[in-house]
Amino acid sequence: MKANFYIIALIVLFACYFSFGQDNxxxxxxxxxxxxxxxxxxxxxxxxxxxxxxxxxxxxxxLKIGEWIKIVEKTKFSWPYRGxxxxxxxxxxxxxxxxxxxxxxxxxxxxxxxxxYYFAFSKEEERSYLNIRHIVKGKYSEQKIPLAHTNLSIxxxxxxxxxxxxxxxxxxxxxEACGTEGGGIYFFAQGNELYKVGQFSQISDADxxxxxxxLIFPKDENGIPGIILFNKEKREVLDEESxxxxxxxxxxxxxxxxxxxxxxxxPKLSN
Numbered sequence: 001m002k003a004n005f006y007i008i009a010l011i012v013l014f015a016c017y018f019s020f021g022q023d024n025x026x027x028x029x030x031x032x033x034x035x036x037x038x039x040x041x042x043x044x045x046x047x048x049x050x051x052x053x054x055x056x057x058x059x060x061x062x063l064k065i066g067e068w069i070k071i072v073e074k075t076k077f078s079w080p081y082r083g084x085x086x087x088x089x090x091x092x093x094x095x096x097x098x099x100x101x102x103x104x105x106x107x108x109x110x111x112x113x114x115x116x117y118y119f120a121f122s123k124e125e126e127r128s129y130l131n132i133r134h135i136v137k138g139k140y141s142e143q144k145i146p147l148a149h150t151n152l153s154i155x156x157x158x159x160x161x162x163x164x165x166x167x168x169x170x171x172x173x174x175x176e177a178c179g180t181e182g183g184g185i186y187f188f189a190q191g192n193e194l195y196k197v198g199q200f201s202q203i204s205d206a207d208x209x210x211x212x213x214x215l216i217f218p219k220d221e222n223g224i225p226g227i228i229l230f231n232k233e234k235r236e237v238l239d240e241e242s243x244x245x246x247x248x249x250x251x252x253x254x255x256x257x258x259x260x261x262x263x264x265x266x267p268k269l270s271n
Contacts, residue, residue, distance in 0.1 A: 043106040043120040047099035053077035053088035060098045083123025112189045115167035148181035161218030212234040228254040
């Protein structure tokens with residue numbers, strides 16, 4: 001009996017380092033610093049391209065959200081912006097060279113069905129956020145999403161068999177240690193809207209605790225046409241000496257109708 005218990009414990013420990021990171025093998029983690037030569041999109045609107053890396057320096061040009069620049073150099077000068085100590089970058093816009101605060105640049109851009117989405121980080125006290133801006137008819141809207149941490153990648157994964165969706169955008173947490181969140185956040189793109197569906201937890205603390213939440217789409221293994229399956233598996237060691245282990249499984253069938261998953265399921269998920 002005890003041998004079986006330790007085998008299970010080893011499996012969970014292995015899952016901490018492998019299973020949660022498995023989906024990350026083909027995704028690229030976002031680099032918070034921009035590289036020399038990199039083409040980067042402007043996240044702010046009417047961003048000031050300055051003559052020197054100081055906030056009081058001359059303004060050479062005003063750049064609109066979505067315009068791109070080339071990184072020439074990361075300077076040693078910085079300024080507090082949106083909760084971070086943001087460095088100034090020397091950049092090139094068309095034929096003009098100048099300086100822009102890094103926090104005004106997008107860390108990622110995604111285009112879904114002709115719609116452009118720009119991503120940047122912000123921080124308030126100890127909480128980090130993902131800011132998503134989307135341009136429609138010359139104006140932008142913004143979503144501010146609380147994060148477990150900023151060690152993540154952003155990817156589009158197709159509609160996965162939900163045929164009235166344009167795409168699914170997935171914010172994928174990279175877990176590099178036990179006890180660190182390795183799940184992610186799903187967004188459904190439909191028309192000009194990007195809907196946050198929910199945040200799903202995948203976390204393990206060695207052999208003491210294991211929680212795994214996921215959505216199974218129609219095109220996934222074990223998927224059902226027209227149905228989105230929510231699956232949650234939780235395992236907790238209550239007493240190692242007596243091999244007291246509590247395991248629970250929760251499943252639910254959901255459908256995507258008129259911009260929301262039904263039936264209502266928010267209270268049962270991690271948010």
